[in-house]
Amino acid sequence: MKAQKLLKNVFKGDTAICVIYLLLSLISLIAVYSSIGLSAIVDSGSTPLKQFIKHLLFVVASYVVVIFFANLDYRGLSKWSPVFIFIAGTILAAAIVFHWGRWVNLGVATFQPSELAKPAIILFLSRELTLHKDRVKEWPFFRQLIILMAIIAGLILPENFSTAALVCVVSMLVMLYGGVNFKYWTRVVLIVAVIAGIGLFVAYKEYTAKEELRQHEIATVNDEGNKPLPRIITWGHRMDSWLHPDVDALTQENMSRMAVASGKIFGVGTGATVQARLMTQAHNDFIYAVIIEEKGMLAGIIIFLLYTILFHRCIKIAQRCKEQFGKLCAAGLGSLIYIQAVVNMCVVVGVLPVTGQTLPLISYGGTSYLCMGAIVGMIQSVAFATMKTEKIQKEQARRDAGFEELKELAGVKD
Numbered sequence: 001m002k003a004q005k006l007l008k009n010v011f012k013g014d015t016a017i018c019v020i021y022l023l024l025s026l027i028s029l030i031a032v033y034s035s036i037g038l039s040a041i042v043d044s045g046s047t048p049l050k051q052f053i054k055h056l057l058f059v060v061a062s063y064v065v066v067i068f069f070a071n072l073d074y075r076g077l078s079k080w081s082p083v084f085i086f087i088a089g090t091i092l093a094a095a096i097v098f099h100w101g102r103w104v105n106l107g108v109a110t111f112q113p114s115e116l117a118k119p120a121i122i123l124f125l126s127r128e129l130t131l132h133k134d135r136v137k138e139w140p141f142f143r144q145l146i147i148l149m150a151i152i153a154g155l156i157l158p159e160n161f162s163t164a165a166l167v168c169v170v171s172m173l174v175m176l177y178g179g180v181n182f183k184y185w186t187r188v189v190l191i192v193a194v195i196a197g198i199g200l201f202v203a204y205k206e207y208t209a210k211e212e213l214r215q216h217e218i219a220t221v222n223d224e225g226n227k228p229l230p231r232i233i234t235w236g237h238r239m240d241s242w243l244h245p246d247v248d249a250l251t252q253e254n255m256s257r258m259a260v261a262s263g264k265i266f267g268v269g270t271g272a273t274v275q276a277r278l279m280t281q282a283h284n285d286f287i288y289a290v291i292i293e294e295k296g297m298l299a300g301i302i303i304f305l306l307y308t309i310l311f312h313r314c315i316k317i318a319q320r321c322k323e324q325f326g327k328l329c330a331a332g333l334g335s336l337i338y339i340q341a342v343v344n345m346c347v348v349v350g351v352l353p354v355t356g357q358t359l360p361l362i363s364y365g366g367t368s369y370l371c372m373g374a375i376v377g378m379i380q381s382v383a384f385a386t387m388k389t390e391k392i393q394k395e396q397a398r399r400d401a402g403f404e405e406l407k408e409l410a411g412v413k414d
Contacts, residue, residue, distance in 0.1 A: 012070045013380025013387075014317060020310045021066065021376050024361040025059050027291070027303065032364050034271050035282035035290040051283075051364075058366050062373030069377025074385060077378065078130070078325050081123035085152070088117040092155035102159045111367040114156045114163045118336055119375050121152050121167060122174055126328035129178030133324065136179045145175060146188055161199070161235055162355035166340060168192050174332040177318070200239055207236025242353035255279050256286045256348050259293035260300075267296035283364040285356060288348045303362075304345060311338035317383045320390070326382040333375045337361075 011018040032055050036048050091113040095104060103110045125145060135141040149171040157164040172192070176185050210233055241253060259275035262268065276282035276290045283290075292300040314334025318327045337360050344359040346352040358365055360372050 011067065011380065013383035014313050016313050017310060017376065017380060017383065020306050020313075021361065023306060024303075025062070028287075028362040028364075029056060029059060030270065031287050031291050031294075031362060032283050034273055034294060035276040035279075035287060036364060054366075055364050055369075058369045062361075062369050065370055065373035066377040066380065069374050070380035070384060072377075072381055074326055074329060074378060074381040075323070077123055077329070077381075078127045081120070081127045084116075084120040085124040085148075088113060088120040089152060089155060092117060092152070096155065096158055114160050114167075115367045115371040117152055117156060118163070118167060118170070119333060119371065119378070121149065121171055122332040122336065123329065123378075124148070125171060125174045125178070126325050126332060129175065129180075129328055130323075130325040133179075137181045139181070139184060142175070142180050142184045145171075145180075159231060160356065161231070162343070162357050165196060166336070166343070166357065169339060170332060170336045173335050174328055177328055177331045178324075200235065203232045203235035204239045204243075205236070207233050207240055210236075238353045238355075242350075245350075250278065252279055252281055252286060253350065253354060256289040257350055259286075259289040260297075260349055263292040263294065263296045263300075265296045265298055267292070267294045267299065270294050284358055285344070285354070285363070286348055287363050288345055288359050291362075292348075300345075304341075307338055307341040307360075310334070314338075314379055317379065317386060321382055321386045322389060326385065330379055330382045333379050337372065337375065 011021075033052050036051050036055070091104065095101065095113055102112055102114070104113055125148075128145060129136055132141055149168060153164040153167045156167060172185060172189060176182075241251065245253065247254060255275045255278055259273070262274070268274075271294070273282075273290050273293050275293055279286055288300065288303070291303065311334050314330050314337075318331040318334070321327045321330060340357050341360050343352060343355055343357050344363075347355055347357070358368050361369070361376075363369075
């Protein structure tokens, strides 16, 4: 009981979300320790132990981040959201202008600006939909929100197609939660789907043309030039690998599927992974495959259920919250975690092409892990405030009921 009370005092908010967060972080430490070997040596020139300790420090730091945001009044995030979206947009624009790529190097550390943009746009849209509740059904207001979404997604797109798509999907869901005209929403969904489809088709054709040239020794597949979308060949390659997989090639995708297949029901045992020794992204994009290989499909299902319960709790918090900004924050941020997790899992089992999206709160990472910690903390802030309001209302109801009972006993009539 004392431990439970201490946990509630430190990690304020919804208990189920707190437990799931702690479980996912524990799973992360075990899975990263098992899978980081090859990447630590080949990519970073370090040792597996050093890279694991680095990840451990990020996990511990994420606890601090969760506690910090959970103890903030989430209403204060509303007035700061324009600042957050401005900072995220500025860094994304600078990354394009100065050719920084997906990662911004600060000397002592690197981070992904797109990870900052994810929660920033959710907070800003939640704020706008709350402040202008009387205009949510109007086309001009909806158009303003769509333009903002397009700008942020457009700044992310050159280096990260999947994150740009994720930002669009979650942004549109927040607008739907906020009560925008369903007719407008469906139109935009259709337009975004068509644009994404055309983009992927163009990327696929670019790649196949480049591959044909490569076969004639005129160009290399990786020669992407100075196109406005420098990674378009990579996107096309991923589409081609997904549509026409070479089952004999030692690709990340094939090794991921072999890991899933070899795990069966109960897995080969912790630390007994074979495929993680061959994959450079085993600790990151394909960590879910390593977990299934070591712990079995049963563990994979349990992890999926943990994300599903987390999403369900976020929606319940949104339903209970009396304030519109809190509702939209809880629903939007919860949707972001869940959709990203489902996309990662679908990639691992071959349902979707490789996207580069990590498994939230499990995959190795600094920026992504800390940003996810901030997102969990924000959700917990909404949950704590909602629970506090409900407690006050119940106490007030009890006092009112007691007062009415005293009046009846005294024979006092209104």
